Amino acid sequence: MQTITFIGNGNMGFSIAQGLKGKYNIEVVGRDMNKLNIFEENLNTKIDKYLMDDFDVTGKTILFCVKPNNIEEVSKKLKGKARVVFSILAGTPLDKLKKNLKSKAVVRAMPNLAARLEASMTTLTGDHRFKKEAESLFGAIGNTLWLESEKELNIATALAGSGPAYLALIAEALADGAVKQGLKREDAMSTMKGLFYGFGALIQETHPALLKDSVMSPGGTTAAGYTALEKGGVRAACIDAIEKAYTRTSELSS
Numbered sequence: 001m002q003t004i005t006f007i008g009n010g011n012m013g014f015s016i017a018q019g020l021k022g023k024y025n026i027e028v029v030g031r032d033m034n035k036l037n038i039f040e041e042n043l044n045t046k047i048d049k050y051l052m053d054d055f056d057v058t059g060k061t062i063l064f065c066v067k068p069n070n071i072e073e074v075s076k077k078l079k080g081k082a083r084v085v086f087s088i089l090a091g092t093p094l095d096k097l098k099k100n101l102k103s104k105a106v107v108r109a110m111p112n113l114a115a116r117l118e119a120s121m122t123t124l125t126g127d128h129r130f131k132k133e134a135e136s137l138f139g140a141i142g143n144t145l146w147l148e149s150e151k152e153l154n155i156a157t158a159l160a161g162s163g164p165a166y167l168a169l170i171a172e173a174l175a176d177g178a179v180k181q182g183l184k185r186e187d188a189m190s191t192m193k194g195l196f197y198g199f200g201a202l203i204q205e206t207h208p209a210l211l212k213d214s215v216m217s218p219g220g221t222t223a224a225g226y227t228a229l230e231k232g233g234v235r236a237a238c239i240d241a242i243e244k245a246y247t248r249t250s251e252l253s254s
Helices: 011-020 031-042 068-077 096-101 112-115 130-141 151-161 163-180 184-201 206-213 221-231 234-253
Strands: 003-007 025-030 048-049 061-064 084-087 106-108 121-125 142-146
Touching: 003 011, 003 106, 011 025, 011 031, 011 112, 025 031, 025 068, 031 048, 048 184, 068 142, 096 106, 106 130, 106 151, 112 121, 112 130, 121 130, 121 151, 151 163, 163 184, 221 234
Parallel strands: 003 025, 003 061, 025 048, 061 084, 084 106, 121 142
Antiparallel strands: 106 121
16 A cells, blocks of 8 residues: 655544545654554554654655644754655645645645545645546545646635534534424434435535525425525625635735
């Protein structure tokens, strides 16, 4: 199996490792061996662990997953020239990655937390020579989409990367609404989970507008609830959320 070298051992790196284990040999590089041991224990699979100081990346396939503001500090601890770097650092442009990391090629990737369930929506851009490899690597943890510019990647980050948090808010609010009307919390949560599970399958094959129309009968319960959502500005708030997240990503990129 091909070896993937994780530089960094945070939450997103762990989620990706969960999806990749068994498909790739995994080695993880960090600054604290105790935390690396915990990473391995929680992953429940054997990995190679190394401390970051003077780690040689020569010829390696790197998954770079440190915090964006630590890129300069971390890069100074590494030596050698990597084969390729796949970076999941939000808002960190290719130029900055190339400036700080010695590598023959760089690809940006934006997965989300569903990677640990092999259900991530990962957007990609960067060196076209590694397009197929990037799609194969991140295809092991879900769906992928190669984009032609960093601007498009930043927009997609606002949608797919941050999206789980938006949907979590909506899911919690819907369950709260059911509790308010008298449904037990446990039953409300179970119903909400079933709703999202089924919706995930439906949205793969039906346009949102058509899906909405198929549920909403004249003068019915869905129409009443949908009207409340429109009056509450849910549609506008979702559109604004993407704009704000994209703006913030652009600020981080500058």
